[in-house]
Amino acid sequence: MTSMSSQRQTVAATIPVTSDRADTGYSITDNLRRLLSHIQYENLAAGLCGGVISTMVLHPLDLVKIRFAVSDGVQIRPQYEGVVHCMRSIWQVEGLRGLYQGVTPNIWGAGASWGLYFLFYNAIKAYTQEGRQAELSAAEHLVSAAEAGVLTLCLTNPVWVTKTRLVLQYSTDPDRKQYKGMLDALVKIYQHEGLPGLYRGFLPGLVGTSHAALQFMTYEGLKRDYNKYKNMPSEALLTPWEYIAMAAISKFFAVATTYPYQVVRARLQDQHNTYNGLNDCICRTWSNEGAAGFYKGMVPNLVRVIPACCITFLVYENVSRLLLGQYK
Known part of the structure; x- marks a missing residue:
């Protein structure tokens, strides 16, 4: 661990530092090198651990949530009266395996997304902070998180398409199921739909980067203000319950603000329906279901994402500090 830190310091020492992120004295290559000098793979490992653990549990x-989100009242598919009825119905027909349909790409996707997100976010944040004593503003946290979200989405969108397709296989007859697993789904989607098929829902996904940006901005602001209130350093280690409370508040705010994009994204990725693009999906959802259509599945989503977020952030904060040697 010590050698990794020393290597980073050596690399960083060879790269010029400026207090102005947009300094025209540096080329794009120089700025990229400066950004890469802030990469800490401990953040990748910690984020991956948090994402995998929360996904396996929830x-x-x-x-x-996805089955409710795509329930547009037009397609012939199982109908559910609520979260409990849906889970009971799946359990009765398909057992525990049915409730974990699509878990493999979800674990890959969540692990990779959280790992890459924390990796990029912390690197961009440190790059923005270079040469400055003052803490980053809320707007700078927002921009850093949004940039990290775009980079992460570009790398992980195919995994999310695969997960959506797998969880929307309703038949219990293996011979009638379109996909046999994650790899089979990836290959078939690429064979039949090409690269655009693997990037279905990418545009609403880009909109969705605002979700994580708002969440991280709120989370960082809560930590900063709380530590100021307690006269502690801004990056001081908090108790597990304090991390959980801040993660829950920030996640609820982000979900309430941006949930409709998730419905649109899931519908665009659904193999049982076809839309002529983003505008067609939005217009048809509004026409058939009104404003309520954009909030379908929000309750099970909140029941899932708030505990998931709490678990992810709690694991991340503690694992990253352990790997970075910041525990005292």
């Missing part, structure tokens, strides 16, 4: 609720 995947059934994610499956329920």
Whole structure:
């Protein structure tokens, strides 16, 4: 661990530092080198651990949320009266395996997304902070989180398409199921729909980067203000319950603000329906279901994402500090 830190310091020492992120004295290559000098793979490992653990615990609720989100009242598919009825129905027909349908790409996607997100976010944040004593503003946290979200989405969108397709296989007859697993789904989607098929829902996904940006901005602001209130350093280690409370508040705010994009994204990725693009999906949802259509599945989503976020952030904060040697 010590050698990794020393290597980073050596690399960083060879790269010029400026207090102005947009300094025209540096080329794009120089700025990229400066950004890369802030990469800490401990953040990748910690984020991956948090994402995988929370996904393994709460995947059934994610499956329920997606099935409600695509229930447009037009397509012939199973109908559910609520979260409990949906989970009971799946359990009765398909057992535990049915509740964990699509868990493999979800674990890959959540682990990779959280790992990459924390990796990029912390690197961009440190790059923005270079040469400055003052803490980053809320707007700078927002921009850093949004940039990290775009980079992460570009790398992980195919995994999310695969997960959506797998959790929307309703038949219990293996011979009638379109996909046999994650790899089979990736190959078939690429064979039949090409690269655009793997990037279905990418545009609403880009909109969705605002979700994580708002969440991280709120989370960082809560930590900063709380530590100021307690006269502690801004990056001081908090108790597990304090991390959980801040993660829950920030997640609820982000979900309430941006949930409709998740419905649109899931519908665009649904193999049982076809839309002529983003505008067609939005117009048809509004026409058939009104404003309520954009909030379908929000309750099971909140039941899932708030505990998932709390678990992810709690694991991340503690694992990253352990790997970075910041525990005292």
